[in-house]
Amino acid sequence: METERRESAGTGLLSEEGIELKKAKILLDSVKRLLRKQAKSHLKRLLNKRHPADVAYIMKHLSERERKEVLQLLEPEMAAQVLIKLDSLSLAEILELIEPEELAEYMKYMPPDEAINIIDVLPKEKKQSVMKLIEQYPEIWKLLQYGEETAGRIMSTDFVALDEDLTVEEAIKKVREAREKEVFYIYVVDKEGRLVGVVSLRQLILSDPHKKLKEIMNPDVIYVTVDTDQEEVARIVQKYDLLAVPVVDKDKKLVGIVTTDDVIDIIIEEATEDIYKMVGTTDEELWEKSLIKIALYRLPWLSFTIIGEMISGAIIKMYQHTLKEFIAISFFLPLVMALGGNVGNQSQTIMVRALATGRIDPDKPWKVMFRQIGVGFIMGLIAGTVAGLVVYLIQHNYHLALAISISLLLSMTITATVGSIVPIIFKKLNIDPALPSGPFISTFSDILGNLIYLSLATFLLVKFGK
Amino acid sequence: METERRESAGTGLLSEEGIELKKAKILLDSVKRLLRKQAKSHLKRLLNKRHPADVAYIMKHLSERERKEVLQLLEPEMAAQVLIKLDSLSLAEILELIEPEELAEYMKYMPPDEAINIIDVLPKEKKQSVMKLIEQYPEIWKLLQYGEETAGRIMSTDFVALDEDLTVEEAIKKVREAREKEVFYIYVVDKEGRLVGVVSLRQLILSDPHKKLKEIMNPDVIYVTVDTDQEEVARIVQKYDLLAVPVVDKDKKLVGIVTTDDVIDIIIEEATEDIYKMVGTTDEELWEKSLIKIALYRLPWLSFTIIGEMISGAIIKMYQHTLKEFIAISFFLPLVMALGGNVGNQSQTIMVRALATGRIDPDKPWKVMFRQIGVGFIMGLIAGTVAGLVVYLIQHNYHLALAISISLLLSMTITATVGSIVPIIFKKLNIDPALPSGPFISTFSDILGNLIYLSLATFLLVKFGK
Numbered sequence: 001m002e003t004e005r006r007e008s009a010g011t012g013l014l015s016e017e018g019i020e021l022k023k024a025k026i027l028l029d030s031v032k033r034l035l036r037k038q039a040k041s042h043l044k045r046l047l048n049k050r051h052p053a054d055v056a057y058i059m060k061h062l063s064e065r066e067r068k069e070v071l072q073l074l075e076p077e078m079a080a081q082v083l084i085k086l087d088s089l090s091l092a093e094i095l096e097l098i099e100p101e102e103l104a105e106y107m108k109y110m111p112p113d114e115a116i117n118i119i120d121v122l123p124k125e126k127k128q129s130v131m132k133l134i135e136q137y138p139e140i141w142k143l144l145q146y147g148e149e150t151a152g153r154i155m156s157t158d159f160v161a162l163d164e165d166l167t168v169e170e171a172i173k174k175v176r177e178a179r180e181k182e183v184f185y186i187y188v189v190d191k192e193g194r195l196v197g198v199v200s201l202r203q204l205i206l207s208d209p210h211k212k213l214k215e216i217m218n219p220d221v222i223y224v225t226v227d228t229d230q231e232e233v234a235r236i237v238q239k240y241d242l243l244a245v246p247v248v249d250k251d252k253k254l255v256g257i258v259t260t261d262d263v264i265d266i267i268i269e270e271a272t273e274d275i276y277k278m279v280g281t282t283d284e285e286l287w288e289k290s291l292i293k294i295a296l297y298r299l300p301w302l303s304f305t306i307i308g309e310m311i312s313g314a315i316i317k318m319y320q321h322t323l324k325e326f327i328a329i330s331f332f333l334p335l336v337m338a339l340g341g342n343v344g345n346q347s348q349t350i351m352v353r354a355l356a357t358g359r360i361d362p363d364k365p366w367k368v369m370f371r372q373i374g375v376g377f378i379m380g381l382i383a384g385t386v387a388g389l390v391v392y393l394i395q396h397n398y399h400l401a402l403a404i405s406i407s408l409l410l411s412m413t414i415t416a417t418v419g420s421i422v423p424i425i426f427k428k429l430n431i432d433p434a435l436p437s438g439p440f441i442s443t444f445s446d447i448l449g450n451l452i453y454l455s456l457a458t459f460l461l462v463k464f465g466k
Numbered sequence: 467m468e469t470e471r472r473e474s475a476g477t478g479l480l481s482e483e484g485i486e487l488k489k490a491k492i493l494l495d496s497v498k499r500l501l502r503k504q505a506k507s508h509l510k511r512l513l514n515k516r517h518p519a520d521v522a523y524i525m526k527h528l529s530e531r532e533r534k535e536v537l538q539l540l541e542p543e544m545a546a547q548v549l550i551k552l553d554s555l556s557l558a559e560i561l562e563l564i565e566p567e568e569l570a571e572y573m574k575y576m577p578p579d580e581a582i583n584i585i586d587v588l589p590k591e592k593k594q595s596v597m598k599l600i601e602q603y604p605e606i607w608k609l610l611q612y613g614e615e616t617a618g619r620i621m622s623t624d625f626v627a628l629d630e631d632l633t634v635e636e637a638i639k640k641v642r643e644a645r646e647k648e649v650f651y652i653y654v655v656d657k658e659g660r661l662v663g664v665v666s667l668r669q670l671i672l673s674d675p676h677k678k679l680k681e682i683m684n685p686d687v688i689y690v691t692v693d694t695d696q697e698e699v700a701r702i703v704q705k706y707d708l709l710a711v712p713v714v715d716k717d718k719k720l721v722g723i724v725t726t727d728d729v730i731d732i733i734i735e736e737a738t739e740d741i742y743k744m745v746g747t748t749d750e751e752l753w754e755k756s757l758i759k760i761a762l763y764r765l766p767w768l769s770f771t772i773i774g775e776m777i778s779g780a781i782i783k784m785y786q787h788t789l790k791e792f793i794a795i796s797f798f799l800p801l802v803m804a805l806g807g808n809v810g811n812q813s814q815t816i817m818v819r820a821l822a823t824g825r826i827d828p829d830k831p832w833k834v835m836f837r838q839i840g841v842g843f844i845m846g847l848i849a850g851t852v853a854g855l856v857v858y859l860i861q862h863n864y865h866l867a868l869a870i871s872i873s874l875l876l877s878m879t880i881t882a883t884v885g886s887i888v889p890i891i892f893k894k895l896n897i898d899p900a901l902p903s904g905p906f907i908s909t910f911s912d913i914l915g916n917l918i919y920l921s922l923a924t925f926l927l928v929k930f931g932k
Contacts, residue, residue, distance in 0.1 A: 020688065020702055053705045061827060089825045089834070176672055183668050201667050202649050206642055222486065236486055239519045241727040243709060260726040261707040267730060271737035272819055279815045280808070286825060291837060295844040298812060302849060305808050310856065312800035320793045327786045330796055334778035334803060334912050342746065342771050345904055346764065349745045350752070353738055359555045359752060361527060368555070371757060378761040383768060390776065438811055438904065446800050
């Protein structure tokens with residue numbers, strides 16, 4: 001494998017589509033073969049030369065026993081990088097194979113924000129042992145003082161900051177000596193370490209070597225503070241197409257940067273959180289080992305649904321005499337309940353996501369809201385007409401058909417209205433609008449649909465008969 | 467306003483939290499005030515100096531009349547950048563105010579991939595006029611030859627590629643002269659323009675000026691081809707923490723790069739697509755003007771639900787004699803139907819998102835799948851016990867309570883199973899697993915729940931009586 005890769009390295013190219021995945025799969029097969037042969041020294045050489053992301057891919061696809069063997073072959077620095085590149089699900093599994101002492105050792109080689117990410121996934125007792133062991137790492141503790149999901153927690157302390165009075169020539173020399181691996185921007189600070197400007201590396205090599213940084217820098221730096229919410233950080237990076245955004249403390253001193261790779265992770269994480277929240281659960285499910293605990297995450301909305309559907313049932317009970325007399329009414333209960341929930345969930349989801357991505361301004365949601373209500377009405381009209389016709393054809397009951405049609409039109413319009421207004425109200429009240437829209441709107445729709453349908457059917461059928 | 471900003475520009479800093487948003491709001495107020503005063507020359511100066519993202523924010527929050535006035539004040543280059551920074555919803559609204567000729571003019575100032583994004587949002591007739599007008603822009607046509615959602619379509623042609631035989635000194639000179647605004651990496655190509663390596667700007671300034679690029683470059687370039695799917699591109703950039711990934715054609719010639727800002731947009735767009743798909747609609751809703759067309763997007767899953775719930779009703783019809791005799795059975799139909807759908811939707815959503823983010827390997831989904839089924843079983847146990855007790859307390863009917871308990875346990879376990887298996891099967895069959903999980907699993911659960919509950923209740927109540 002190593003030879004194969006070296007050969008192609010002359011051009012750095014392979015001709016196939018999906019090459020990265022193919023390369024990863026070939027590598028995985030080689031690793032498995034070498035593990036079977038117990039060719040450990042060969043394997044060690046192979047693994048430690050790879051990109052950590054590739055080794056992470058391999059780890060993800062090995063058995064527990066194989067993972068243990070591979071872990072022992074990795075240099076601590078490589079192991080640290082591999083842990084960083086694992087997704088939270090595989091990470092939780094692999095962390096079980098690592099003793100607290102080993103983990104603390106690996107953390108020496110991790111950027112502190114990444115070390116914190118890993119600590120967050122650890123089960124309680126292990127977390128405590130590791131926290132104790134890393135007490136001597138001031139870099140990690142510095143970040144831990146900031147709240148969860150803030151810029152301070154996720155920032156990298158790996159940046160180049162230079163004094164505003166340095167000349168371009170001196171600055172280039174400093175950049176050459178800097179231990180940081182990647183330099184995107186050079187941040188310019190005053191004597192007190194306060195952020196005053198930014199210069200790109202290219203600007204630097206373009207400028208007159210004798211000019212001072214403060215003469216060539218862009219003083220309009222876009223920055224965030226240590227307690228800016230990570231979602232806000234992502235939004236700013238996205239809005240201004242930045243490669244990194246500087247983070248300052250309350251005295252405006254530059255303390256870190258958040259880079260686009262962190263931003264990409266935040267965006268994916270926040271979308272996942274929202275998606276799971278919408279159906280009444282959380283992303284912690286993925287790495288939580290205890291099924292009981294997962295059930296507990298979901299319990300609040302399970303309880304909500306049970307209570308709501310008991311109310312829905314109580315409404316049926318209220319109309320039990322009608323039902324006994326005209327049992328055919330019950331055949332269409334599922335239809336009325338389902339369609340309202342369906343449309344309400346669509347409107348609610350449209351609003352929640354559009355709010356999350358900033359497409360809707362919570363101060364001016366009217367246009368989108370009215371369109372959602374309009375669509376709900378049209379859907380109600382279509383469903384009402386179709387279902388009414390079908391019911392008439394099956395049951396030959398004109399009043400029942402009419403009750404179905406009107407109920408669908410009403411309930412679908414109302415659930416679309418509720419579904420589009422509730423997220424806006426939540427947003428206005430500063431509550432996360434990504435509420436569990438599924439369980440909420442379905443239950444609401446069931447109660448509402450039953451009430452409209454049964455009262456209308458009772459009125460039409462009892463009053464006017466069949 | 468301008469003065470205010472200039473004053474703070476000395477430090478580039480403002481002390482408040484959420485500063486970017488506050489600044490944007492203050493700016494918006496100034497623009498509105500100047501519009502009222504018709505202070506056009508002042509406004510023109512103010513707007514054209516801003517970051518296009520800020521002007522886009524303003525445009526988003528103005529009335530139609532105000533937008534028209536502002537558009538006329540913007541330089542074509544600024545207008546082009548502003549259009550690029552708008553979200554698709556506001557973009558669609560603002561494009562209505564721009565004539566095809568003007569738009570074609572703006573497109574001269576846009577990177578071709580961004581121009582294509584805008585063409586995609588245009589309504590049919592306008593699209594045709596604009597396409598005709600931009601026939602003379604070869605850059606845009608070059609990208610249009612590639613399929614939608616491929617690397618070729620979204621790539622930027624703004625990159626620096628240098629010959630492998632250049633010396634470091636010559637290369638730095640070329641970088642200085644390059645017209646490209648941002649340089650992340652310098653791509654190294656052979657005489658035929660084929661990608662052979664990559665050098666970072668920092669590496670360049672660190673190297674011996676007399677060495678050739680091919681001696682200092684990293685030959686292991688990670689790249690994609692023009693027809694790589696955009697989701698795959700995003701995954702590669704994320705996996706290897708790249709700032710940009712080069713795109714090559716079938717002859718391995720370097721033709722473009724995809725940068726992280728594009729990747730961030732892709733990730734947000736794909737998550738939105740998935741979220742909307744799960745509830746049975748599409749993100750095109752947001753910029754589609756015709757409510758009828760939006761209803762049409764949703765029609766397939768509306769029809770599915772209508773048919774499914776008619777079947778669900780047919781099952782009730784099958785058991786109508788039981789129902790007539792024991793009307794209390796009907797009181798708990800909503801409970802049984804809702805809880806199955808609830809849990810099924812949770813499992814399905816967990817799987818769909820975990821597949822989309824690569825957390826689950828579709829070849830080894832077993833662990834996560836079994837856990838989902840286990841959770842479904844536990845939820846069924848809890849809900850079955852609670853609901854059974856409540857039913858017994860309300861109805862004093864031991865057999866009915868038992869029927870409810872068993873039905874909930876069974877239906878919740880089964881829907882959790884179906885919800886976790888279906889996305890895996892879809893993925894295996896190469897169908898997008900983000901199927902409309904809401905409508906699908908709710909309808910399935912209603913049919914299943916009714917069947918289990920009514921047959922069980924009939925058996926227990928009719929056989930053993932109350």
